[in-house]
Amino acid sequence: MARKQLLLECLLCGCLHSRADIVAGRYWIETLVCSECYAKMQQKPHQLSCFGKPTWANFNSLKPLLGYSPKSRECKQMCPDRHVCAHIIQGKKEET
């Protein structure tokens, strides 16, 4: 008796996730991306991905390193990862 299990694919890495993963916070149903991919994005330098990072003043150049900013239009309306990003910035830094 095989019960049909709901499996969702991560848009970035293609790994499959079940409902249990969503409940446990290992997969984000809003964006269809897994937490592992988000963790990798968060570890990338600011220039490659602003995801999950605060904005830092950059003392070596004139431009600050842009991260999450609740006041910016991108972070409020446009970024596809905004809910997850805000959750990471405002919540715990790392989830295990």
Ligand SMILES: [Zn+2]
């Ligand atoms: Zn993934």
